[in-house]
Amino acid sequence: MKKVLITGAAGFLGSHLCDRFVKEGFYVIAMDNLITGDLKNIEHLFPLEQFEFCHHDVSKFVHVSGKLDYILHFASPASPIDYLKIPIQTLKVGSLGTLNLLGLAKSKKATILVASTSEVYGDPLVHPQNEDYYGNVSPVGPRGVYDEAKRFMESITMAYHRFHGLDTRIVRIFNTYGSRMRLNDGRVVPAFMGQALRGEGLSIFGDGSQTRSFCYIDDQIEGIYRLLFSDYRNPINIGNPHEITIKELAEEIIKLTGTNQKIVYKPLPQDDPLQRQPDITRAKEILGWEPKVKRKEGLKIVYDYFKSLDPEELQRREHRNFA
Known part of the structure; x- marks a missing residue:
């Protein structure tokens, strides 16, 4: 049985990766310090013999006994609310x-995949963003703690590949949504869903003309899985290229929920990207991957998920504090 270490395993993406690798027959070591992760996301896996959880901060020395075939490094705060509250931890984990x-990968002769992000492109001057674009990022702005952590992550990963011959992969993740997100983590889909469930107006920062491209979680996990088992070492975009304005997204969610909620406009945060759309040509050609789930279908699945939670769990997901 192949063994995989998944960091950030109790988070949104990490927990879904745990599900996928358990399903594929791997022995999964799930590692998380729970600063933003939630054990509820993976507790259904605890009874399995091929799954173990390790409560650990990867910013400190990481030890895994025995053989290790793969590492997926997904430990990092991923939402603006999180990384602005814990900027030092965000920089340290990256x-x-x-x-x-x-x-660890070098000592175990393991393949390692690291989770980068579309934030390495900053507020892009090239549209859509392809992997050859170097980005437009402020290292000293409030978002710099996240953006530069990911840019450093890519640099040191490529250095280990070139200097040590380490087998590496780099995925650049664009906006992803699905079950197990926190309603108050600042990411736009769960934020709108939470406001809809509370009967509040939907908050838009700026005039709503800024764009994003939303990928459903199942599509994202499939792209990551294919990348790991490819032989491609350079960064690769995994995201949905169907671009939409934030105002249009808010209107879609209002229609989905069947309410007459209003849109509330608020000031645009500093360095907030005005456009975000992945060029996935490389993913199509190299991985044979492209997203399958339409946004209308995915949003309904996620809204039904949040509606299905009992009131206590819904409130817990809405008001979770840092561990």
Whole structure:
């Protein structure tokens, strides 16, 4: 049985990766310090013999006994609310955490895939964004703690590949949505869903003309899985290229919920990207991957998921504090 270490395993993406690798017959070691992760996301896997959980901060030395075939490094705060509240931890997990896991991969002769993000492109001057674009990022702005952590992650990963011959993969993840998100984490889909469920107006920052491209979780996991088992070492975009304005998304969610909620406009945060759309030509050609789930279908699944939660669990997901 192949063994995989998944960091950030109790988070949104990490928990779905745990599900996928258990399903594929791997022995899964799930690692998380629970600063933003939630054990509820993976507790259904605890009874399985091929699954174990390790409560650990990867910014500190990481030890795994025995053989290890694969590492997926997904430990990182991923939403603006999170990384603006814990900026130092965000920088440390992207730098020290990545360094520790690259060292572990080297010692175990394991393949490592690191989770980068579309934020490496910053507020892009090229549209749509392809992997050859270097980005437009402020290292000293409030979002710099996240953006630069991911840019460093990519640099040191490629250094280990070139200098040590380490087998590496880099995925650049664009906006993804699905079950197990926190309603108050600042990401636009769960934020709108939470406001809809509470009967509040939907908050738009700026005039709503800024764009995003939303990928459903099942599509995202499939793209990551295919990348791991490819032989492609350079960064690759995994996201849905169907671009939409934030105002249009709010209107779609209002229609989905069948309410007459109003849109409330608020000031645009500093360095908030005005456009975000992946060029997935490389993913199509190299991985044979492209998203399958239409936004209308995915949003309904997610809204039904949040509606299905009992009131206590819904409130817990809405008001979760840092561990």
